[in-house]
Amino acid sequence: MKTLVFVEAHGDKIKRGSLELLSFCKQNNLEAAAVLLSPQLKNLAAQISGYGxxxxxGCDDAKTENYNPENYGALVGEAIKKFSPQALLASASTLSKDLFPRLGARFDSGVASDCTLLECKGGDFEVRKPLYAGKCSAKVNFGTSKIKIVLMRPNQLPIVPAEAGTGSIQNLEMPAPSGKTTLKEVVKGSSEKADLTEAAIIVSGGRGMKGPEHFELLNKLADVLGATVGASRAVADAGWVPHSMQVGQTGKTVAPNLYIACGISGAIQHLAGMSGSRVIVAINKDAEAPIFQKSTYGVVGDVFEVVPPLVEEFKKALS
Incomplete structure (x- = not known):
């Protein structure tokens, strides 16, 4: 199947979700091309050419550094016209969830977002996405869609080693300003850790942390594990942490290999955002907390008594 992969990067590194999709194309010997929009185009292109x-x-115009729906829509749309793909794959990032519904409408194509299963069978894709906070999954039928647009959650597919490759760069021209959208200011986060949607390990805190000052305990655990810290909506709404750390239906949808929930009861809205996690560890002093019904492992206890020795044990094991 002729497949176009939308590749995202953070600085000079390709994001994990994009590498997973490139690996999928390589493993299934698909006729694949990529679209890459970044001022560091040449460096990033060298990283992905080894995936077949x-x-x-690509476009290396300085304006590609920050997302603008008109610019990105025009550039990716031009790549679609030139390559004529049957399918388009992208990571289910905040950017993709804004961009591809626009392109889906433009190209009369269906968009399946937050997918957790992607397989190549009989020359076609089998796609599934979770429903009802992960209680069941739906098989996606694209019907007469001209292009199958699939937005995959990160950490769902394996990454294979890249080989020597010499993919050619086809330059895309930045469109003239439309005046519809103007970028006024970019406020960048101070954390150098992986974004929640890309993180392989997440340590999240809820109201059981009892105050913003106690999130330092979760930061210590996260530092030992190389994890990113998240939070429940109640904590973000209370102003304990920035809303950028919120996991859940109205926050970020995550699917790490390991999710450690500390002092989180497990409201349905929170479960909807993290139910795709491979392993869930819940720490809560309420044995009846709903989070335990979803967890792989549960610890009934006070987070302030459980987490400190856990940090020390991880230090010993990982040293």
Whole structure:
């Protein structure tokens, strides 16, 4: 199947979700091309050419550093016209969830977002996405859609080693300003840790942490594990942490390999955002907390008594 992969990067590194999709194309010997929009185009293109990508549609204009729906829509749309893909794969990031519904409408194509299963069977894709906070999954049927647009959650597919490759770069021209959207200011986060949606390990805290000052305990655990810290909506709404750390239906949807929930009861809205986690460890002093019904492992106890020795044990095991 002729497949176009939308590749995202953070600085000079390709994001994990994009590498997973490139690996999927390589493993299934798909006729694949990529679209890459970044001022560091040449450096990033060298990183992905080893995944069997024959063509890389790219733009290194300085304006690509920050997302603008008009610019990105025009550039990716031009790549679609030139390559004529049957399928388009992208990581289910905040950017993709804004961009691809626009392109889906433009190209009369269906968009399946937050998917957790992608397989190549009989020359076609089998796609599934979770429903009702992960209680069941739906098989996606694209019907007469011209292009199958699939937005996959990160950490769902394996990454294979890249090989020597020489994918050619097809330059895309930045469109003239439309005046519809103007970028006024970019406020960047101070954390150098992986974004929640890309993180392999997440340590999250809820109201059981009893105050913003106690999140330092979770930061210590996260530092030992190389994890990113998240939070429940109640904590974000209370102003204990920035809303950028919120996991849940109205926050970020995550699917790490390991999710450690500390002092989180497990409201349905929170479960909807983290139910795709491979292993869930819940720490809560309420044995009846709903989070235990979803967890792989549960610890009934006070987080302030459980987490400190846990940090020390991890230090010993990982030293």
């Amino acid at each position: 990508v024959k063509e890389i549609f």
